[in-house]
Amino acid sequence: MIGDRIRDLRNQKRLSQTDLAKIINVSQQTVTKWETGKSEPSSSAINRLADYFDVSSDYLLGRKTPKPKMTVDEAMDTIMSADGKEPTEHDRKIMESIIKAYLDNRD
The missing domain is CATH 1.10.260.40 (lambda repressor-like DNA-binding domains)
Known part of the structure; x- marks a missing residue:
């Protein structure tokens, strides 16, 4: 290689x-x-x-370049609701807790 x-x-x-x-x-x-x-x-x-x-x-050495890491806050800024509208503050808090729980529990 x-x-x-x-x-x-x-x-x-x-x-x-x-x-x-x-x-x-x-x-x-x-x-x-x-x-x-x-x-x-x-x-x-x-x-x-x-x-x-x-x-x-x-x-x-043939290693792949890692994708830049995104913070939860940066990810939240890119999220739109299914209907294309900005998520409500309540929606954002729920999604943020789901993302954090996923990141905390992945292998």
């Missing part, structure tokens, strides 16, 4: 393996091993790659 990401990013920048190796201070053979899955970059190499390609280390 990480090798595929490195290869794709390198190709997007139209770099040879030798060019990338010089930029991040490793050998061309090391880049080849990463891209073919025969070895994986060290944490310091991942950091240099992420900095150079302007991506996160999570992206290089």
